[in-house]
Amino acid sequence: MAGRDDAPRPTDAAWAEQLLDHLRPGADVGPVVDWLAAATGAAVCLYDDTGTVLAGTALPLERRLLADIAVGRLASAAAQDGGRHVRLVRVALPPPASAGVLALARTAPFDRRASDVVTRTATVLELLLRARETAAAGHRLERATADLRLAVLQLLMVEDVVAARRVAAGFWPGLLDTDTACVYVMETGPGDRDRLAEECRTATGERALVVRCPAVDAHVIVVAPHDAAGARLRALLRRRPGTYLGGSARQGLARTATAYGQAVSALAVARFRPGRAAVHAERTHPERLMDPAALRAWTARLLRPLDTLAHHTRAELLATTRLGLEFTAISAAKVLGVSRNTVRARMDRVEGLLHADFSDLTVRAAVHLALTAHMARTEDAPAPAADGADAARLGDLLAGPALRTWAHDLLGRLDGDARDLRRTLRAWIAADGNAERAAGRLGVHAQTVRDHVRGAEPVLERQLLASGSDLYEVVLAHLAARDLAVPALPRTQPDFPGAPVHG
Numbered sequence: 001m002a003g004r005d006d007a008p009r010p011t012d013a014a015w016a017e018q019l020l021d022h023l024r025p026g027a028d029v030g031p032v033v034d035w036l037a038a039a040t041g042a043a044v045c046l047y048d049d050t051g052t053v054l055a056g057t058a059l060p061l062e063r064r065l066l067a068d069i070a071v072g073r074l075a076s077a078a079a080q081d082g083g084r085h086v087r088l089v090r091v092a093l094p095p096p097a098s099a100g101v102l103a104l105a106r107t108a109p110f111d112r113r114a115s116d117v118v119t120r121t122a123t124v125l126e127l128l129l130r131a132r133e134t135a136a137a138g139h140r141l142e143r144a145t146a147d148l149r150l151a152v153l154q155l156l157m158v159e160d161v162v163a164a165r166r167v168a169a170g171f172w173p174g175l176l177d178t179d180t181a182c183v184y185v186m187e188t189g190p191g192d193r194d195r196l197a198e199e200c201r202t203a204t205g206e207r208a209l210v211v212r213c214p215a216v217d218a219h220v221i222v223v224a225p226h227d228a229a230g231a232r233l234r235a236l237l238r239r240r241p242g243t244y245l246g247g248s249a250r251q252g253l254a255r256t257a258t259a260y261g262q263a264v265s266a267l268a269v270a271r272f273r274p275g276r277a278a279v280h281a282e283r284t285h286p287e288r289l290m291d292p293a294a295l296r297a298w299t300a301r302l303l304r305p306l307d308t309l310a311h312h313t314r315a316e317l318l319a320t321t322r323l324g325l326e327f328t329a330i331s332a333a334k335v336l337g338v339s340r341n342t343v344r345a346r347m348d349r350v351e352g353l354l355h356a357d358f359s360d361l362t363v364r365a366a367v368h369l370a371l372t373a374h375m376a377r378t379e380d381a382p383a384p385a386a387d388g389a390d391a392a393r394l395g396d397l398l399a400g401p402a403l404r405t406w407a408h409d410l411l412g413r414l415d416g417d418a419r420d421l422r423r424t425l426r427a428w429i430a431a432d433g434n435a436e437r438a439a440g441r442l443g444v445h446a447q448t449v450r451d452h453v454r455g456a457e458p459v460l461e462r463q464l465l466a467s468g469s470d471l472y473e474v475v476l477a478h479l480a481a482r483d484l485a486v487p488a489l490p491r492t493q494p495d496f497p498g499a500p501v502h503g
Contacts, residue, residue: 042106094133
């Protein structure tokens, strides 16, 4: 900044106090350089060791002289250049830089007072630069720690529990020593997530994995191996108006992705509850009503094309597909730390290996069923299937009396609505969740279809407009009730004699 010799300058009693006022947390060097220009009536510039301007306006100075001071051959220098008096002072910079140069130029000579102001200001600039580097180093450490937390979560999401424990052990010893955990998702307002994440870490005493959700800016994910974390998060929730909490059932660490889906589903319910919290209800899931041996055999037969792949490739494809079926490709990509094109490419590969059409909602529901059963089989390590079970087909699995009773009871809840929600929902699923196509088939407006589907959600106590396990359960209920045709997976022959088969 250019200084003026006739500009009013602070008195001897005031300048030191003004300079010290710049020594406050978060202060920048720019205002100090501006103040120095006003206090000395000089043009002032602060250079780094490469001659780059850090603050102020560049002055026409000899580069060699600047370099001599920056490398330490001179501590300071004074010169007269035509009608200008120039003063150069060395300023220590944080590593890896060696030092910078504080340069001043004015028409009047530098008297004792001006020289004292320059010297003291150089010291203040050194302190501010050091504080700024310390703060920057702290931010870098915080970002690196946050990246490690996210890496651990992503490893859990793809079922690599061993690697997740290995990464976590060096920074949070004992954090993942248990085999199970609950996942919580907290939602807050814009701009408040960093503070919420810090409060979650404090509340759980670093005995939980707290991660800023990579997919949703308002969410904080908490993987809590210990039961006490849930109560502490609820206590935190009570102190934070406008914040919501959704929690999962306790799951094995390899099922962190499943638990995350449950927590997100519960969060949707929490938004409408007075206490602003909800935990995923342990309801009867359709796979639990199927013959276990037949389900294992059908799952193994459906996923058999993936058995030829290397173990890590197979696990990667299965984990990505499961998340891709639960969420959008973009959200799954952010959670996994890969690009959405990578998610789509992996799912396309699975789609090709299984000869399955993922654009078909009933196919997606069937594959989701297989992936859920596969994960349960991996965790429980059950006995081999009984003889003849390998011939099981999806239609056989859905034909059991317990499952059909469950399906009729679930969908029967819609029968009392005068809007005929059941008819709309059936058409919407048959149209693969496309409201426009369903509206064309029903002869109504697309918004009416969306309103009916949204109206079915509280009746069924399941989210439908967001892809996920809730939706797939309702699709399976339609298949079991024979309201929709059963897709042939693996593609062999129709599952119900005389029933139409998709694709």
